[in-house]
Amino acid sequence: MREIFHILPTIIKDYVERYPAEDRENMEEIRLRIGRPVEIVGLKSKTKNHPPIFTEKDASQMMSLLSQHSLYRLEEELKRGYITIPGGHRVGIAGRVVMDKGHVKGLREIGSYNIRIAKEKQGVSDDYIRELYRRNHWTNTLIIGPPKTGKTTLLRDLARKISLGMPQIGIPAKNVAIVDERSEIAGCIHGIPQHHFGTKVDVLDACPKAEGMMMMIRSMSPDVLVVDEIGREEDGRAMMEAIYAGVTVISTVHGTTLENVKKRPTIKALLEESAFETIIEISAVGKKGVFKYLDKTEPGVISR
Numbered sequence: 001m002r003e004i005f006h007i008l009p010t011i012i013k014d015y016v017e018r019y020p021a022e023d024r025e026n027m028e029e030i031r032l033r034i035g036r037p038v039e040i041v042g043l044k045s046k047t048k049n050h051p052p053i054f055t056e057k058d059a060s061q062m063m064s065l066l067s068q069h070s071l072y073r074l075e076e077e078l079k080r081g082y083i084t085i086p087g088g089h090r091v092g093i094a095g096r097v098v099m100d101k102g103h104v105k106g107l108r109e110i111g112s113y114n115i116r117i118a119k120e121k122q123g124v125s126d127d128y129i130r131e132l133y134r135r136n137h138w139t140n141t142l143i144i145g146p147p148k149t150g151k152t153t154l155l156r157d158l159a160r161k162i163s164l165g166m167p168q169i170g171i172p173a174k175n176v177a178i179v180d181e182r183s184e185i186a187g188c189i190h191g192i193p194q195h196h197f198g199t200k201v202d203v204l205d206a207c208p209k210a211e212g213m214m215m216m217i218r219s220m221s222p223d224v225l226v227v228d229e230i231g232r233e234e235d236g237r238a239m240m241e242a243i244y245a246g247v248t249v250i251s252t253v254h255g256t257t258l259e260n261v262k263k264r265p266t267i268k269a270l271l272e273e274s275a276f277e278t279i280i281e282i283s284a285v286g287k288k289g290v291f292k293y294l295d296k297t298e299p300g301v302i303s304r
Contacts, residue, residue, distance in 0.1 A: 003087035004030070004115060007065045009058040012038060018049050028148070030115040034059050042117075063110060066091065078106040080182075080206070088118035088187020088194035118187055120195050124150065125157040131291050132250075132278055133171055138162060138224055140243060140275060143252040143289070144261055145282035151252040152228055154282070154289075156185050156195060158250060159226045163198030177222035178203045179212035185228055210234035213242055224248045236266040240273055249275070257281055258292060 001024050005013050008030075015038060016030065028042030037051040066083055067074045077083040083091045095110035132139055145151045165173030180186050180203055186193035188205040202220045204212045209227050213235075216222055225242050227235075230251050239249050255261035258279050262268050270276065271294070280289035 001027075001117075003085055004089055004117065007062060007085060007091070007115075009061040009065075011052050012054065012058060012062075015049060015052050016040070019043075019047060020045070023047055027117055029117065032058070032062070032113040032115075034111045059110060059113070062113060075106065076206070079104055081107065082182070084183040084187055084189060084194075086189055086194060088120075090116045090118065090182075090184060090187070092116065118195070119153065120156065121150075121153050122157060122160065122196065124154055125161050127288050128154070128158065128280070129161065129166065129169075129171070132158070134277075138174070138248045138250070139277035140248055141250045141278040141280065142261075142267075142270075142276045143250070143280045143282065144255045144258060145252070145289070146256055147254060148285065149282045150285050151282060152184050155226060155228060155250065155252055159185065159201060159224075160195075160197045162224050163200040165198075173198060173200050174223035175221065176201045176224045176226060177216035177220050178226045179207060179209050179216060180205050180228070181207060181209050181212065182228070185226065210238040213238040217242055217245055217247060222247055224250060227251045229253060231264070231266055233266055233269075236270050236275075239270065239275060243275055256283070 008016065012032065016024070023043055023045050026042050026044045027040055031039040031041065032054040034054055034056055036054060038054055074083060081093060083093065085091060092114035093107055093110050094112040095107045098105045098108055132141055143151050143154060159176050159178055162174050163176040165171055178185050178201060180188065183205055186203045186205065187195055188203055191205060193203055204216055209230065210232065213225060213227065216225060225247050228251065230236065230239065230253055239251070242249050253261050253267060258281065262271055274294070276294055279292040279294065281292070282289040
């Protein structure tokens with residue numbers, strides 16, 4: 001929480017610090033809305049502290065701390081609607097949108113902040129390794145799950161394990177390329193990942209997935225390509241280009257089941273092209289996903 005305390009207005013910081021250390025460890029989000037009480041998401045204990053009201057003065061102080069007293073340096077982040085801070089934490093923002101020729105130029109008069117607390121949770125992929133590394137190679141994998149079920153946390157730990165390798169069970173280290181469009185997987189600051197990875201990881205930060213995948217294939221020669229939340233048609237085309245080039249792709253998508261997400265045109269097209277060998281459906285935080293294996297000789301058929 002040290003990095004988060006650096007950007008909180010004094011009264012909010014004091015409020016959060018009043019919670020016991022165990023409670024602070026469980027915090028997932030700190031939501032701040034002008035004129036309304038502070039909301040903390042993820043608390044598991046019954047500790048009750050009366051939340052302060054987030055004021056316009058607090059909002060102004062917080063933006064000053066986030067920007068280090070220079071809004072100009074956050075110009076690109078304000079355009080995207082979120083700011084990544086040291087530690088890989090992400091601060092979502094909402095307010096008045098400034099448009100320029102039909103495109104979002106930035107945000108002004110910020111009224112809401114959502115601090116999403118990044119948690120690495122190293123080792124969460126341990127139970128998945130033998131399912132994803134089959135026939136001496138990492139399989140093209142799609143991880144399906146609703147929001148906040150740990151898809152990105154799992155993806156991050158898989159990238160770390162793949163890049164480190166596991167020689168004790170005969171799995172060599174591989175070059176991993178991460179296309180991190182929303183700075184959530186690696187949480188880069190000035191191009192440097194804030195999360196722990198192996199020595200064989202390269203990150204393309206804040207780049208649209210489709211363009212980023214092609215850039216990584218051309219420039220970094222990855223063995224495995226890792227991307228989060230595919231959905232656009234161009235994402236699907238870029239994934240197929242990577243697979244045709246012999247690169248393994250591991251990605252996530254919002255949804256509940258394979259049957260649910262295959263209704264989306266992009267996912268449907270990828271399944272028809274036999275893009276994925278393995279599907280993982282995650283239903284709840286901390287619960288191991290359900291595996292489904294797709295027979296590449298018969299597109300879309302699940303092998304039992």
